Amino acid sequence: MLDISVKAPAKINLTLDVLHRREDGYHDLEMVMTTVDLADRIDLTETSSGISLESTSGFVPHDDRNLAYRAAALIKKRFGIQKGVHIHIHKHIPVAAGLAGGSSDAAAVLKGLNRMWDLGLSVEELAALGLELGSDVPFCVTGGTAIARGRGEILTPLPSPPPCWVILAKPPHGVSTAEVFGALRLEDIRKRPDLDAMVEALRNQDFDGICRNLSNVLEEVTIPAYPQVRRLKERMIRFGGEGVLMSGSGPTVFGLVRRENTAKRVVNGLRGFCRQVYAVRMMGGLEANT
Numbered sequence: 001m002l003d004i005s006v007k008a009p010a011k012i013n014l015t016l017d018v019l020h021r022r023e024d025g026y027h028d029l030e031m032v033m034t035t036v037d038l039a040d041r042i043d044l045t046e047t048s049s050g051i052s053l054e055s056t057s058g059f060v061p062h063d064d065r066n067l068a069y070r071a072a073a074l075i076k077k078r079f080g081i082q083k084g085v086h087i088h089i090h091k092h093i094p095v096a097a098g099l100a101g102g103s104s105d106a107a108a109v110l111k112g113l114n115r116m117w118d119l120g121l122s123v124e125e126l127a128a129l130g131l132e133l134g135s136d137v138p139f140c141v142t143g144g145t146a147i148a149r150g151r152g153e154i155l156t157p158l159p160s161p162p163p164c165w166v167i168l169a170k171p172p173h174g175v176s177t178a179e180v181f182g183a184l185r186l187e188d189i190r191k192r193p194d195l196d197a198m199v200e201a202l203r204n205q206d207f208d209g210i211c212r213n214l215s216n217v218l219e220e221v222t223i224p225a226y227p228q229v230r231r232l233k234e235r236m237i238r239f240g241g242e243g244v245l246m247s248g249s250g251p252t253v254f255g256l257v258r259r260e261n262t263a264k265r266v267v268n269g270l271r272g273f274c275r276q277v278y279a280v281r282m283m284g285g286l287e288a289n290t
């Protein structure tokens with residue numbers, strides 16, 4: 001019997017700045033994140049005990065290395081739940097892509113089990129649990145659009161970008177977030193995002209202002225290591241991407257486009273050059289939390 005189905009949307013980073021390296025090995029970040037309508041679907045079925053997991057993807061682990069599995073284990077342990085759960089992940093978000101697919105799956109399991117087992121946890125409590133699983137999980141619990149600071153858990157909600165198309169292009173290789181942070185030399189960062197300008201553009205629903213202020217310091221590590229990311233960016237711009245940036249630690253490149261015709265042109269221009277290309281809508285604030 002299927003008990004609960006939860007949508008797990010991908011995120012993109014409109015800005016990403018790394019402020020300092022912390023004692024605990026993580027970095028203090030300052031970034032603007034938003035959810036897009038490319039989502040995994042997580043089906044949760046209650047069982048008598050234990051945790052089992054299957055997915056439609058050959059690229060994710062199906063055991064306790066899976067973030068969705070870990071989310072269920074955390075809830076069971078923290079609240080002393082004897083019942084079990086079977087997790088079925090319908091994977092649509094590319095893996096190790098800078099789109100927080102694993103974090104979003106984990107957030108969806110936290111939200112789904114909160115309902116299934118009547119735990120009564122608030123969004124803030126779920127986000128705090130999520131931080132034990134990964135830095136991006138708190139944002140994935142709340143969704144919408146927000147400034148994320150600290151490791152990624154200090155969230156300030158923002159208006160979502162105006163409706164537009166988001167073209168996502170994922171090169172064939174994945175990128176390790178830990179390796180990208182490890183290779184970043186803070187003193188060498190050449191260009192930092194203008195957070196105030198991005199916030200202003202979002203408040204004014206100024207599409208051109210959002211496009212002008214897209215900026216991610218991690219490009220300075222990932223692009224030299226993977227020149228295909230630069231070529232994808234150049235192609236996206238050439239075919240009509242109005243604002244183009246790498247998401248997170250990469251390697252996915254996204255392009256923002258207002259008109260459907262332009263979106264089609266960008267997608268057609270990238271096909272043949274890149275196998276994984278998606279045209280999706282910006283998610284907006286309201287749908288993000290369902």
Ligand SMILES: C[C@@](CO)(OP(=O)(O)O)[C@H](O)COP(=O)(O)OP(=O)(O)OC[C@H]1O[C@@H](n2ccc(N)nc2=O)[C@H](O)[C@@H]1O
Pocket residue numbers: 013016025026027028029097098099100103133134135136137150151152177178179181182247248249250
């Ligand atoms: C870079 C970002 C931007 O949204 O996204 P992705 O590229 O992963 O999608 C995130 O900060 C990634 O968050 P997440 O993928 O949850 O990271 P975690 O599992 O917590 O950490 C993976 C590794 O990244 C580094 N890390 C992560 C977050 C942070 N604030 N400082 C760090 O230094 C650490 O080396 C850590 O061991």
Ligand SMILES: Nc1ncnc2c1ncn2[C@@H]1O[C@H](COP(=O)(O)OP(=O)(O)O)[C@@H](O)[C@H]1O
Pocket residue numbers: 059060061065066067068089094095096097098099100101102103105106175177248249250
């Ligand atoms: N449910 C999951 N979905 C995707 N990746 C997962 C999942 N659980 C664990 N992982 C692992 O987490 C790593 C990062 O995956 P992902 O969250 O897709 O990328 P990113 O952090 O770049 O956004 C991958 O190496 C993958 O094997």
